[in-house]
Amino acid sequence: MPDIHVITSFLGLQSHRVVRWKRHHKSWIELWLEYDRDTYRCPECGKSFRRYYDRPWVRLRDLDISRHRVYVWVSRYRVRCPQCGVRRVESRIARHHARCTRRFERWLFTLTKSMPVKDVSELARIDWRTVNDAEIQYIVGLLRKRDLNGIADLGIDEVSEKKGHRYLTLVTDTVKRRVIWVGRGRDRAVLKKFFKWFGNKWTRRIRCVVIDMHDPYELEIRKHCPRAALIYDHFHVIKPLIMAIDDIRRRLQSELPPAGRRYLKGSRYLLLRNRENLTAKQHIRLQDLLRLPANETLNAAYILKEDLRVIFRRQAPKQARAELRDWKHRVRESKIPELLKYVQMLDRRRFGILNFFKHRKTNGLSEGFNNVVKTIKKNAYGFHDWQYFRLKILGNCGKLEHGSIDRD
Ligand SMILES: [Zn+2]
Structure with missing residues (x-):
């Protein structure tokens, strides 16, 4: 029987150690993890407590070990904060409500960049809804941590959502060559929405905007940033x-x-x-x-x-x-x-x-961009939700960086 400390060390999850394990039918392994710290932080005010309020156990799918599916049992700690009430402690291992660990979600996300959800679900031996959910939540999480400071040069372009009709407007950061915003349609109203989202403070700092020769874009940009240089791609x-x-x-x-x-x-x-x-x-x-x-x-x-x-x-x-x-x-x-x-x-x-x-600026989208979109459309077959398409574009072309919390 392998030593339990060995399992803890190759599992490599920070601040957790394995306290019990079980192998089932030579095909899957269950591990029970104990949190190694003795303070619990309220997620709202940040105050630390020595004691937790309660800790229901949940089972999460984790990365495979030699073809064995791995499930970890972890506690979802809650604290009773005098100020905020009973609150769930933020877990390094998994998001709230998630059915798999953060690192497993990251792996699913990486696969979905180039594979249809259905194929990922077969490969990972997991329900396709879990793959879909993990992918969406993972991108949403990365978007939340994204740094948009100091963007002064924008590019605006469009892609077709469905063949021949229905367009999405993409706004890019031409310096970092990344898509920062996706909106539906290609009229003035969609750009109006963008400027509202971008905010007055940052809109005032825009120096140049690269556009195609689409008049509605031009009119709306002139209205919001009249001093920016308009450049045709x-x-x-x-x-x-x-x-x-x-x-x-x-x-x-x-x-x-x-x-x-x-x-x-x-x-x-x-x-x-x-x-x-x-x-x-x-x-x-x-x-x-x-x-x-x-x-x-x-x-x-x-x-x-x-x-x-x-x-x-x-x-x-x-x-x-x-x-x-x-x-x-x-x-x-x-x-x-x-x-x-x-x-x-x-x-x-x-x-x-x-x-x-x-x-000499272009809209920042690389030559391969249209192929990326084509792959997204093909792989997203069956998902007719434009919001999903939007997230996929941001996930694949937004150059989102994986933060420290995901590197467990
Ligand atoms: Zn609190």
């Missing part, structure tokens, strides 16, 4: 140009006689992707395609698109501004209607673009 500035190229392609295709249309067949992908992401073979195909005399307009538009992307990568604001001026001039000379329309849009939104050259 360069990705969202380029996107309409890529769509314009697609319009040109479609127009040209419809103008061609049926026999000539084959030249443009399969060209959409080649034209719309960034040049550096094409394979060598695709590159040659694109070159051949653009070299055809029938595709002269398309070739001109394509070169303009790639050139604009280069301008947005320029580090020196002055150079970028000068090159953008030249670029617009070239577009006007090309007389391609789709591109002329795009330049009109750029002129209308000049300030946000020039601010991008000056501050």
Whole structure:
């Protein structure tokens, strides 16, 4: 029979020692733990007491030991505080009402970052509701301890909650590249809610806000922080140009006689992707395609698109501004209607673009962000609650830090 002190030491739970243990059917182990301290703190006023009021026992699931499921029995101490009444003492091992230990919850939370709840429940041999509850409570706990001090640069973007309709607005801290707030919808009202939550004191300190070119956002930001620099995210500035190229392609295709249309067949992908992401073979195909005399307009538009992307990568604001001026001039000379329309849009939104050259900020969401959201949506299949989706985004993309209380 192993020594009980040995079990206590490899269990590694601070201030608790094992007083009794039992192994069942070679598949699960029960451990009875005793609290090693002799003071009990009132959670409300912080006063310590030598004696507890009562201590009902609860059974909690803990991390497995060599494929054995482990259950620990611990006391939920209560104190009778003269000021606050009978109160539950905060436990380092588990949250109130939890059915598993904090470290077990943390393990479940880590798994749910990349696995559906159903799979986690099978792997952990635990009810899926417990997994779901642990995950939610764990994220909520981390959010409560999150430090939002000193945020001055924000990014605002949207993701679709369901395919094609219903959007969530995400607010990011562009310096730490983390999502700090998620709201439902993408109108002015949702940003109004954000500013209410963020508070006047911090709103006054905002220096720049990176947005896509979505007017409701812009109007609401102007209202709350009129002095902040509005910056258009360069990705969202380029996107309409890529769509314009697609319009040109479609127009040209419809103008061609049926026999000539084959030249443009399969060209959409080649034209719309960034040049550096094409394979060598695709590159040659694109070159051949653009070299055809029938595709002269398309070739001109394509070169303009790639050139604009280069301008947005320029580090020196002055150079970028000068090159953008030249670029617009070239577009006007090309007389391609789709591109002329795009330049009109750029002129209308000049300030946000020039601010991008000056501050060179993006919304802080990494390239892989959309994949993370896709995984969340896929794994959250069956959970139609948007609040759950919101918590998952904050849990996965909020860079929440595990505090000391969870490291037991
Ligand atoms: Zn008290």
